[in-house]
Amino acid sequence: MHKSKIVITGVAGLVGMNLLTIIDQDRYEIIAIDRNENNIKLARKIFPKVEFFIADLSLPGNWELHFKGADTVIQLQSQIASRYADQYIKNNIDSVNNVIDACKKYYIKHLIHASSSQAISIAKDNYTYTKRAGENAVHYSSMPHTIFRPTLMYGCFDIKHLGYITYIMERFFLFPVPGHGKYIRQPLYVNDFCKIIVKTIERAPDNNIHNIIGKEKIYFIDIIKTIAKEKGLGRIFIKIPIPIFLWLLRMHSFIFRKQVFVPDQLQAMTIGDIFKLDDWEKKFGVKYTKLSDALKEIYNSEYYRYRKEMIQIS
Numbered sequence: 001m002h003k004s005k006i007v008i009t010g011v012a013g014l015v016g017m018n019l020l021t022i023i024d025q026d027r028y029e030i031i032a033i034d035r036n037e038n039n040i041k042l043a044r045k046i047f048p049k050v051e052f053f054i055a056d057l058s059l060p061g062n063w064e065l066h067f068k069g070a071d072t073v074i075q076l077q078s079q080i081a082s083r084y085a086d087q088y089i090k091n092n093i094d095s096v097n098n099v100i101d102a103c104k105k106y107y108i109k110h111l112i113h114a115s116s117s118q119a120i121s122i123a124k125d126n127y128t129y130t131k132r133a134g135e136n137a138v139h140y141s142s143m144p145h146t147i148f149r150p151t152l153m154y155g156c157f158d159i160k161h162l163g164y165i166t167y168i169m170e171r172f173f174l175f176p177v178p179g180h181g182k183y184i185r186q187p188l189y190v191n192d193f194c195k196i197i198v199k200t201i202e203r204a205p206d207n208n209i210h211n212i213i214g215k216e217k218i219y220f221i222d223i224i225k226t227i228a229k230e231k232g233l234g235r236i237f238i239k240i241p242i243p244i245f246l247w248l249l250r251m252h253s254f255i256f257r258k259q260v261f262v263p264d265q266l267q268a269m270t271i272g273d274i275f276k277l278d279d280w281e282k283k284f285g286v287k288y289t290k291l292s293d294a295l296k297e298i299y300n301s302e303y304y305r306y307r308k309e310m311i312q313i314s
Contacts, residue, residue, distance in 0.1 A: 003029040005070040006201065009057055009099055010077025012039035015114060015150075017046075017157035019074070019194045021303055025049045028201075031066045033057065034077070042309060057095035064102035072110045072201055075099050075138075078131070080160060081265060085126050092130035093137065100141050110205045111145040112197060113138045117186075117213060117275050119149055123268040135209070144205035148196065150212040151275060155190030155294070156303040159310045162187070166227055167311055169235060175228075177237050178245040181221030183269050186214035189294035195286045213275045215288045220269065223291065230295040242270070 005028070008016055012034035023030065025047070032047075034040055035056045044052050055063035057077055067073065079091035096113075103111050115135040118128045138145050154162040169175050193212055218226075221237065228235045240248070281288055289297070298304055 003027065004072070004201075005029045005031065006072045006074065007031045007033065007067055007070045008074045008076060009033045009095075010075070010114075011052070012036045012043055013076060013078070014153060014155060014158050014160070014163075014190055015193060015197075016076045017043065017303075018155050018190045019076075019197060020047045020050060021156070022191065022194050023198055031070065033063060033066065039310065042306065046303070046306065057098055058090035060098065064098075064105065067102045067106040067108060070106065070108055072112065073099065073103055073108050074112045074114075074197060074201075076114045078114070078116070080127065082126075088126040088130040092127070092134045096134035096137050100137060100143055103143050104141075109144060110201075111138060111143045112200055113145055113147045115147050115149045115209070117149045117151045117211065117273075118268065120211075120275070121268065121271070121273045123271050123273070125268060127265075128268070139207075139209060145207055146200050146203075146205050147209040148193070148212050149209060150193050151186045151188045151214050153188050153190040153193060154298075156298055156301050157306060157310060158190070159307065162223070162227065163307060164311065165224060166231065167307070169224065169228060169233060170231070173235060175224070175235050175237050176240045176245060176248065177221055177224070178240060179242045179270065180239060181219065181224075181237070183220045184217050184272070184274055185220050185223055185269070186217055186275055187223060187291055188212060188214040189289040189291075191294070191297075192286055192289050196280065196284045199284045199286065210280060210283070211275060211278045212280050213277050215277060216291060217274065218291065226291060227295065230292065230299060 010016055011032035030050045032050050032052045033055050037054050040052050040054055053066060055061060077091060077095055079088045082088060116131045119132040119135050121128050135147055138147055
């Protein structure tokens with residue numbers, strides 16, 4: 001039986017790795033591309049049926065040859081945190097345009113693009129501007145497409161966001177909270193988003209943008225307390241004024257030489273965005289998973305054990 005060919009870019013991140021756990025690898029020929037060599041090595045071990053290739057999509061190259069004969073391209077690459085504006089431009093704009101050009105060259109039938117709810121945020125930062133620009137590049141191109149704007153996601157293989165917060169929480173009894181901690185979040189279980197992508201592969205492109213927003217409005221401090229509860233961690237949460245918390249972020253980056261969070265991310269969290277809910281459950285036939293239920297599923301998953309390894313090699 002002929003297998004439909006799918007190219008997934010930015011596959012070694014949170015969405016891509018979780019997508020590979022649920023997509024039918026016997027039904028599809030999957031070509032997976034990412035620039036992170038360490039994560040690709042791990043992904044090859046976990047998903048032996050998938051063909052992985054290392055490439056920087058922000059630069060022209062032979063990587064586009066992998067698009068030949070593909071029916072669908074799922075575009076997931078994204079620059080989330082960096083001190084340098086040019087990194088956002090390269091990975092959220094230049095790489096998107098290069099993928100669009102490759103899709104046109106090889107007559108791809110459907111480009112599925114993962115944007116972000118930050119594209120409609122009131123925040124004024126490099127991530128917001130470049131995600132919006134990348135989204136517009138797809139939407140106003142001649143490529144048949146479907147665009148998704150997910151909110152803050154969490155799940156297995158999460159080495160940033162809530163995943164890294166959990167990693168730190170497991171190691172320290174005292175946990176710092178920025179400001180009062182009562183910032184509304186609308187977290188989305190990444191497996192819900194991946195199920196939507198899988199459904200979309202079988203659909204014709206609609207050339208529309210869909211807001212995939214978590215259906216619970218939860219204070220940030222309540223999210224981390226829920227994580228501590230589900231992990232069985234008795235932790236003391238210390239509320240720290242924002243200016244001091246920003247200083248701590250900078251010190252963490254300097255000491256560990258790792259830019260996990262940048263000040264822009266903290267400012268985006270505290271700015272007060274509340275995104276309008278769309279009925280994506282009905283639209284895509286995927287049921288929303290509550291935070292507490294999702295955390296139980298994550299911590300019992302066979303894939304959760306790889307989180308520590310991904311953090312260490314990142």
